[in-house]
Each structure stands twice: as structure tokens, then as C-alpha cells.
Amino acid sequence: MWLQATKFSYLGLFFGVAIVIGYFIGHWLDRRFHTDPWIGMVGLLVGVAAGFRELYRVARQYQREQERDEK
Numbered sequence: 001m002w003l004q005a006t007k008f009s010y011l012g013l014f015f016g017v018a019i020v021i022g023y024f025i026g027h028w029l030d031r032r033f034h035t036d037p038w039i040g041m042v043g044l045l046v047g048v049a050a051g052f053r054e055l056y057r058v059a060r061q062y063q064r065e066q067e068r069d070e071k
Contacts, residue, residue: 011058015051022047 026043030036 007062008058011055014054015048018050018054019044019047022050 022043022045023040024043026040026046029039029043033039
């Protein structure tokens with residue numbers, strides 16, 4: 001059980017880091033191109049999408065492992 005928990009423990013951190021990185025890159029581009037706050041919002045949404053993509057990838061991998069263990 002603990003081994004399974006360690007496989008998923010990074011997801012919360014990944015979500016937070018992806019969102020922060022996406023926002024700060026977008027914010028930096030906003031300052032560079034004077035488009036405040038639009039690219040920052042897009043960067044935030046890209047970070048959220050990256051987090052959900054990783055969650056989906058991990059969930060599919062876990063599902064495949066469970067199906068393989070049932071056989």
C-alpha cells in the first residue's frame with residue numbers, strides 16, 4: 001500500500017509547480033510584450049492543463065497495472 005502511495009505523492013506538488021511555472025512564464029511574456037494580464041492567464045491555463053495531463057497519464061498507467069495484476 002505504501003509503495004502505491006509513493007507513486008502518486010508527487011502529483012499535488014506537480015500541479016502546484018506546473019501552475020506556478022506556467023503563470024510566471026506568461027507574466028514574464030506579458031511584461032515583455034505589454035499584454036498584461038492575457039498571456040499570464042494563458043500560461044496559468046497551460047499549467048493547469050499540464051497538471052491534468054500528468055494526472056490522466058498516471059491514472060492510465062495505474063489502471064493498466066491493475067488489469068495486468070488481475071490476469
